[in-house]
Amino acid sequence: MTKQEIILANKEFLFPAVFHFYKEPLVVAHAKDQYVWDADGNQYLDFLGGIVTVSVGHCNDQVNAKVHKQLDTLQHVSTVFANEPQAALAKKIASITPGGKLTKSFFTNSGTEANETAILTARCYTGNTEIVALRHSYHGRSAMAMTLTGQGTWRLGPSQAGVIHAHNAYCYRCPFGLTYPTCDVRCASDMEELIRTTTGGRIAGFIAEPIQGVGGYITPPKEYFQIIEKIVRNHGGIFISDEVQTGWGRTGGKWFGIEQWGVTPDIMTGAKGLGNGSPVGLTVARPEVADGLKGVTLSTFGGNPVTATAAKAVIDFIEEQKLMHNCTETGGYLRGRLEELKDKHALIGDVRGMGLMQAFELVEDRKTKTPATAQTAMLMEAMRENRILAGKGGLYGNVIRVSPPMNINRTDVDNFITALDQSLAACSALTAGSAR
Ligand SMILES: Cc1ncc(COP(=O)(O)O)c(C=O)c1O
Numbered sequence: 505m506t507k508q509e510i511i512l513a514n515k516e517f518l519f520p521a522v523f524h525f526y527k528e529p530l531v532v533a534h535a536k537d538q539y540v541w542d543a544d545g546n547q548y549l550d551f552l553g554g555i556v557t558v559s560v561g562h563c564n565d566q567v568n569a570k571v572h573k574q575l576d577t578l579q580h581v582s583t584v585f586a587n588e589p590q591a592a593l594a595k596k597i598a599s600i601t602p603g604g605k606l607t608k609s610f611f612t613n614s615g616t617e618a619n620e621t622a623i624l625t626a627r628c629y630t631g632n633t634e635i636v637a638l639r640h641s642y643h644g645r646s647a648m649a650m651t652l653t654g655q656g657t658w659r660l661g662p663s664q665a666g667v668i669h670a671h672n673a674y675c676y677r678c679p680f681g682l683t684y685p686t687c688d689v690r691c692a693s694d695m696e697e698l699i700r701t702t703t704g705g706r707i708a709g710f711i712a713e714p715i716q717g718v719g720g721y722i723t724p725p726k727e728y729f730q731i732i733e734k735i736v737r738n739h740g741g742i743f744i745s746d747e748v749q750t751g752w753g754r755t756g757g758k759w760f761g762i763e764q765w766g767v768t769p770d771i772m773t774g775a776k777g778l779g780n781g782s783p784v785g786l787t788v789a790r791p792e793v794a795d796g797l798k799g800v801t802l803s804t805f806g807g808n809p810v811t812a813t814a815a816k817a818v819i820d821f822i823e824e825q826k827l828m829h830n831c832t833e834t835g836g837y838l839r840g841r842l843e844e845l846k847d848k849h850a851l852i853g854d855v856r857g858m859g860l861m862q863a864f865e866l867v868e869d870r871k872t873k874t875p876a877t878a879q880t881a882m883l884m885e886a887m888r889e890n891r892i893l894a895g896k897g898g899l900y901g902n903v904i905r906v907s908p909p910m911n912i913n914r915t916d917v918d919n920f921i922t923a924l925d926q927s928l929a930a931c932s933a934l935t936a937g938s939a940r
Contacts, residue, residue: 507531507543521660525896526888535562538912540893548888551908551920552895556717556749556861559777560821561909567780567817574813581809583611583802590807593816597788600759600819602768608794611806612785615748615775616644619711621787622744622771623648626709629796632740633665634707636699638672639679640899642718643711643746652711655719655899668702670695670732672716673724676854676865677873684725692731699739707741709770714761717749720903721863723856729765742770742793749861752777753822754910756832756859764858777910782814827910831859837914838862838906841921849928851876851883851935862906865898875900879935886927892920 505513510531514522524530531543538561540550550558560567574589581587590611598607610621627633637643639654651664654672671679671691680690699707710732716722733743750761751774762769770793774786783805805811822828839855839862846852846864853867866876866883880902887894895905908916 510543526885530888530893537561537563538909538916546891548891548893549916549920549923550893551906552893553777553907553909554781555776555895556754556905556907557776557779557781558909559752559754559780560818560825560827561911562781564780564818564821566821567814570817571782571810571814574810578809580805582804583806587807587809587812589809589812589816593807593812593819596816596819597786601772601788602760602763605768606770606772606788606790608789608791610787610789610794610801610803611808611812612787612803613783613805613811614644614785615746615773616646616649616785617803618748618773618775618785618787619643619649619652619744619746620646621785622711622746622773622789623652623709625771625787625789625793625797626742626744628798629793630706630708630740630742632706632708634699634703635667636670636695636707636710636736636741637667638712638716639669640672640674640716640719640722641669641711641713641746642716643713657899658718666708668698670698670710672712672719672722673728674722675725676856689725689727689731692728693735695732695735699735703739705739707736707739709742709744710736711744711746713746713748714750714765715755715858715861717861717905718897720865720898721857721861721905723858724765726765729762729767733767743767744771744773745769747772748775749777749907752819752910753828753831754859754861754907756835757828759828761858778815778818779811780814780818782811784811784815786815822910825911830913831910834912834914834917835859835862838917838920841917842906845921845925845928848925849932851879851928851932857906860906860908860910860912863897863903864906866902866904875902877901879931880904882934883927883931886930887924889930890923890927892923892927894924 594609637652641654643649643652745762755761771789842855854865868874897903
């Protein structure tokens with residue numbers, strides 16, 4: 505198919521709700537390591553990684569060699585049969601969870617399903633029904649996952665019962681108009697009143713992303729989750745960490761994002777970067793919590809030998825190549841270079857994130873903090889012109905999300921920053937032009 509035929513077929517044969525970045529969709533033809541190529545043969549430096557999913561580089565040789573071999577050995581059995589790749593993956597995951605305490609895994613195909621399983625398990629284990637999620641969160645696209653999600657854009661159709669939303673720690677736009685640290689992390693302590701006033705006082709659990717991904721890499725102060733954890737446990741709830749974006753070392757130095765905040769969760773969910781592009785969903789829990797899910801359950805594709813092989817190979821690669829360390833080092837370097845761009849371009853109001861999960865928020869004016877939504881769309885086009893890819897996010901569509909493969913180096917960062925600098929300059933010139 506030609507590029508135009510692909511674009512037309514997408515329009516004609518996909519649900520109209522399937523949207524693409526850019527005015528003219530980017531048709532990706534192939535990819536390798538940190539690069540992708542479009543249908544016209546143009547090369548792009550990929551600092552989005554298929555939405556925080558290409559954790560160890562596109563078509564990683566080491567991972568794919570194992571996947572190819574497994575494809576020709578055993579492709580599918582479902583969870584009703586035992587197989588070595590699933591067993592080996594579950595064993596490996598049990599050895600790296602916080603404190604080695606979460607040792608029972610259930611595999612599915614996506615982050616959405618992983619979160620569905622987590623909520624069901626929390627309710628069965630505690631005997632309570634109410635779930636507290638956060639505003640600005642994103643947890644997937646099933647009916648329950650959309651109900652958990654705290655952004656209107658991503659909530660389609662009717663909501664499910666039994667979910668309430670607490671304040672997140674969006675310090676740049678504090679919901680209480682306060683400033684950290686004199687705020688005493690009011691957004692966290694507010695949880696007590698929320699539970700007392702909107703539930704019967706007993707909850708099944710709390711679910712959150714350690715850094716909110718789709719929300720625009722909103723990064724809480726270090727005390728936030730510890731305060732929340734105490735309140736949640738006092739009301740009978742368990743703590744679920746959605747590690748779909750923050751897992752597998754991306755935040756630097758630790759396997760899981762929640763470890764950065766000194767909280768040991770009862771359940772964690774994962775997907776995206778775990779498979780480096782292979783569809784794997786993970787719900788991993790403390791044994792007694794997993795025991796709470798009585799009866800039987802299955803997932804046709806869960807624990808699939810091929811995707812389980814990919815996931816185990818990804819974890820091994822991260823470990824062997826010390827990528828958690830690289831996320832700290834190269835991520836720190838990236839952060840410094842983004843801060844330099846903030847000094848230079850007034851359009852950037854805030855830079856935030858951790859490790860190789862960094863974002864910047866665009867504002868029309870640093871005092872009023874009016875979201876620069878139109879300029880962000882313009883910047884996305886300019887970045888494409890300059891052959892770099894990054895993501896867009898935030899409730900107002902004014903955050904650029906940077907999450908490259910975890911095995912990039914400083915030269916890649918420099919190349920990205922040079923192209924980003926040019927793109928920001930082009931965007932500012934255009935904006936100034938349109939203001940005249
Ligand atoms: C934090 C988080 N949780 C869950 C999901 C849903 O995962 P999936 O799209 O694999 O269903 C996403 C997807 O972006 C996510 O970012």
